[in-house]
Amino acid sequence: MTEKTTSGWLRTRTWVLRLDLFEEDDTTRVHAVLDTGDNRLESRTSSRRNPHDPPLPEIGDEYAAGRALVELGQQLLRAGRTDATANDSAPHS
Numbered sequence: 001m002t003e004k005t006t007s008g009w010l011r012t013r014t015w016v017l018r019l020d021l022f023e024e025d026d027t028t029r030v031h032a033v034l035d036t037g038d039n040r041l042e043s044r045t046s047s048r049r050n051p052h053d054p055p056l057p058e059i060g061d062e063y064a065a066g067r068a069l070v071e072l073g074q075q076l077l078r079a080g081r082t083d084a085t086a087n088d089s090a091p092h093s
Helices: 057-089
Strands: 002-005 008-011 016-024 027-035 040-048
Touching: 016 057, 027 057, 040 057
Parallel strands: none
Antiparallel strands: 002 008, 016 027, 027 040
């Protein structure tokens, strides 16, 4: 959405992030999807509980989800670099 403000134009966007977590035995897997409206990025990560640690599933959730978000962040940075490079080499009028 773009709207006029007193200082100029304001552009707002909504990006949708979905994290699906799957737990099986001592492993938590995450499938993360970021939909920007223009692009869709996906990450699949996992974490495994140390057999000497007590079984606390929320810790595995946090590790696996954190890894998925880091991977999505890296993908976003790569996409930004690629787009910036393409923009720099594009002819400007």
